[in-house]
Amino acid sequence: MKKMLIGSVLALAAGLYAFTEAPHTLQGRWENVTSTKDGTYRFLAVFRADDTYDGFMNGKAFLTGKYHFQNDTLTLSDHICQEGYTGTYFVQFVTPDSLVFRLINDTCSIRREGTDGVTFKRLPVKP
Amino acid sequence: MKKTGVILLIGVGWMIAAFTHETPLPGSTAALGRKLFFDPILSRTYTISCASCHQPAHAFADTSAVSTGIFNRKGKRNTPSAMNTRLQVSFFWDGRASTLEEQALIPIANPDEMGLPVDEAVARLQKNKYYRTAFKQLFHENPSRENLAKALAGFERTLETNDTPFDDWRLHENEAAVSAAAKRGFALFNGKAECIKCHFGPDFNNVEFRSIGLFDGKQLNDSGRAAITHRATDLGKFKIGSLRNIAQTAPYMHNGMFKTLAEVIDYYNDPDKVVPHSINRDTLLQKPLSLTNREKQDLEAFLRTLSGKEM
Numbered sequence: 001m002k003k004m005l006i007g008s009v010l011a012l013a014a015g016l017y018a019f020t021e022a023p024h025t026l027q028g029r030w031e032n033v034t035s036t037k038d039g040t041y042r043f044l045a046v047f048r049a050d051d052t053y054d055g056f057m058n059g060k061a062f063l064t065g066k067y068h069f070q071n072d073t074l075t076l077s078d079h080i081c082q083e084g085y086t087g088t089y090f091v092q093f094v095t096p097d098s099l100v101f102r103l104i105n106d107t108c109s110i111r112r113e114g115t116d117g118v119t120f121k122r123l124p125v126k127p
Numbered sequence: 128m129k130k131t132g133v134i135l136l137i138g139v140g141w142m143i144a145a146f147t148h149e150t151p152l153p154g155s156t157a158a159l160g161r162k163l164f165f166d167p168i169l170s171r172t173y174t175i176s177c178a179s180c181h182q183p184a185h186a187f188a189d190t191s192a193v194s195t196g197i198f199n200r201k202g203k204r205n206t207p208s209a210m211n212t213r214l215q216v217s218f219f220w221d222g223r224a225s226t227l228e229e230q231a232l233i234p235i236a237n238p239d240e241m242g243l244p245v246d247e248a249v250a251r252l253q254k255n256k257y258y259r260t261a262f263k264q265l266f267h268e269n270p271s272r273e274n275l276a277k278a279l280a281g282f283e284r285t286l287e288t289n290d291t292p293f294d295d296w297r298l299h300e301n302e303a304a305v306s307a308a309a310k311r312g313f314a315l316f317n318g319k320a321e322c323i324k325c326h327f328g329p330d331f332n333n334v335e336f337r338s339i340g341l342f343d344g345k346q347l348n349d350s351g352r353a354a355i356t357h358r359a360t361d362l363g364k365f366k367i368g369s370l371r372n373i374a375q376t377a378p379y380m381h382n383g384m385f386k387t388l389a390e391v392i393d394y395y396n397d398p399d400k401v402v403p404h405s406i407n408r409d410t411l412l413q414k415p416l417s418l419t420n421r422e423k424q425d426l427e428a429f430l431r432t433l434s435g436k437e438m
Contacts, residue, residue: 060371
């Protein structure tokens with residue numbers, strides 16, 4: 001009985017903590033949409049629970065890698081940039097569902113150009 | 128006498144039918160571009176259209192090593208796919224055109240391809256009632272070089288392939304979309320085989336010109352990018368081939384020298400075996416890859432997952 005009580009108090013506390021201090025989560029689907037005179041470019045980034053991520057341009061898969069996200073700091077590594085060359089970004093959440101990546105440091109210029117300062121919006125989870 | 132009368136009448140009947148049966152006008156620039164792409168009116172002899180070489184059944188490429196134009200003239204290079212051009216920044220194997228619009232008019236005037244000066248092509252379109260009306264409706268002006276290029280490019284921009292088993296696997300996490308062999312092949316592509324060092328991006332072709340070693344100054348004498356930049360360091364460099372729909376676009380490379388994907392992979396595995404005295408080959412391809420037979424098959428299985436559903 002006592003155990004149960006402690007258990008539920010703990011659960012409640014955890015629930016409250018989650019409610020007030022909810023750490024931002026990167027897991028999910030994020031999209032950047034850019035429109036030019038030649039049409040619309042949709043860049044989709046999918047961050048998975050298993051610390052892998054993929055990038056898609058207009059529905060074309062083109063990027064797979066591993067990431068680590070902690071305390072608003074994101075570390076990326078993929079096959080296009082040399083393995084071992086990781087990039088580190090500060091993830092600025094504008095709202096829980098929109099964010100901007102800010103460069104901390106990245107030795108891979110292609111990734112830097114495609115990431116630094118880019119804004120993403122979270123896509124709703126598919127039904 | 129009677130016979131000619133009948134023939135005449137049939138002729139008149141046909142003419143009436145031909146002129147009253149209206150082909151519906153295209154509703155968009157892309158639809159107009161599509162019609163032009165398939166219309167031999169843009170070639171000197173009225174026999175060759177863009178689609179003679181860029182054939183829909185072969186992902187808008189063709190099946191011969193080098194292309195065949197008017198009067199059966201052989202071109203110098205292999206026909207690349209005209210699909211998946213929307214995200215690209217240069218066109219032709221040597222990148223001599225930087226927009227689709229710029230590219231589109233070049234084959235019309237090329238004597239080995241359609242052989243018709245562009246101004247004459249435009250004059251033909253202006254004289255043609257159907258095209259005159261269609262261009263007026265869509266561009267509010269008569270056919271011109273600019274709007275002809277816009278229409279062709281507009282059509283080409285619709286030819287995107289993003290529904291391949293590979294995309295399905297990555298985007299929808301559909302593990303059943305590709306085979307275990309293809310998954311192993313993808314890992315090789317990214318790892319041991321080092322293909323991704325050059326073939327990356329949505330169409331797996333980066334934006335660079337590189338030399339895989341198909342230039343030796345003798346039998347293989349297309350200098351590629353160097354003819355445009357006049358730099359010795361660009362000798363034998365070509366636009367990195369897109370890999371989307373690659374299974375449909377054999378033969379391969381700027382000169383169509385490899386008939387199958389297996390031949391392509393064998394080449395990369397040990398370039399010196401095929402082209403022993405190449406000039407300026409990329410340092411990435413210095414050492415043989417030492418792929419096993421099974422690894423070669425896996426790599427090919429991966430490349431085969433890059434074709435769209437309609438292929």
